[in-house]
Amino acid sequence: MAGYRDLLQQVKSEIDEVDAPRANALQGSALFVDVREQDEWDEGHIPGAVHIPRGYLESRIENAAPDRAQQVVVYCAGGSRSAFAAKTLEELGYGNVVSLAGGYTDWKRSGLPTQLPQSLGPEQRARYSRHLLIPEVGIEGQMKLLQSRVLLIGAGGLGSPASLYLAAAGVGTLGIVDDDRVDASNLQRQIAHSTETLGDWKVDSAKRTLEALNPDVNVVTYKERLTSENIERILGDGWDVILDGADNFPTRYLVNDASVWHDVPVVHGSIYRFEGQVTVFKPGDGPCYRCLFPTPPPPELAPSCAEGGVLGVLPGIVGSLQASETIKLLLGIGDSLVGRLLLFDALETEFSEVRLKKDPACPVCGEHPTITEYVDYVEFCSGRPTHA
């Protein structure tokens, strides 16, 4: 019976091998397949290579190389595993396969270019392990989250839980717009802040909390009130999703108009006493805030939480729903709340839902928009609106 050495020698005699410089000349035309294990790949690989651990080669190669005439350079650390892999590929019908003699070790020793993988490091693998186990997220989804950018309007009741969960989930960049300082009356619900940060700017307090929770997250702070004057600059930084946790109507309408014009989805949440509303406004794919509420209520009919109060845990529930919708949008999974307004009543512990439709006559996202630039939102919401 042949031992390993005999078998290897026999296989090597049946396949074609190339050395590192010759393999390098095939860069650009051939598909490089790395058959090493995950931890080896994590320490670097040949640029442009696809990673298919040897054990998965048969089941995954067809996805990576549907065309069996495609030239394939297969490599491992030293050239042995790749020799067996090349043999397997030939048996699978691939007609133009070579194994890299000396493997990645020789490649590196020859001074040829290497690349650190677009993948998760061991710490990230541990941190996000419960995400990696979900097929809808997995490594690819987690990488997507790490490269995503979410802008939070407000670091208060809704922004606190939402930003904490987005940071924990590894959303790579979180922008926060807020011009307020942490006040004692905030701490009953605004869990991104603490007794220790009383008096600090909320954006700074939140940044500290979020970066302590997850150092993978870059928190960009905007210590300013969102206005018609600064919104273009802030949105110009580029965001995948806006999470609206504002506490007033002028900002809600401003965010809406800007999001329609910039084509950025808004995950909307609002709260009062025991009740919350959540929905997703996705430009081009459903109604906008003005389709839902063309006119703000007169101020006397729309008391804020500062005036009417709010159950401390309510923003925790609504803000978490917003975080969940945001992550779904970023990953492109599931059914979002586009076209549905979710109503939550904490006192009755009841969720209900109403359907929202795009208004063809909407002044911002309708067929013949009449509002095409920023208006005076404070005046618009004062009960004495000027007509656009």
Added chain:
Amino acid sequence: MTTVRIPPTLRAEVGGERQVPAEGETVRELLDDLTARFPGLRTQLVEDDDIAPFVNVYVEGEDVRTLDGIETPVRKGATVILLPAMAGGA
């Protein structure tokens, strides 16, 4: 009889009730019945003989503005939700 859900901002007008029964075969008749019994609701729900523009009315989960507006029929036992915008987030 129809059950009308009253939003938190309007509950003071109906003695703090979360929902109240009302009679009527259309949204208009329901609102007339409600505002006859709770006159404080009128200015908050009705404007120029129509549903006030800052209030949404849903019959069985559908916005009546996408149906027949204030003339939308309401079958017995239907759930009607009155919903003004809420801005609170902090």
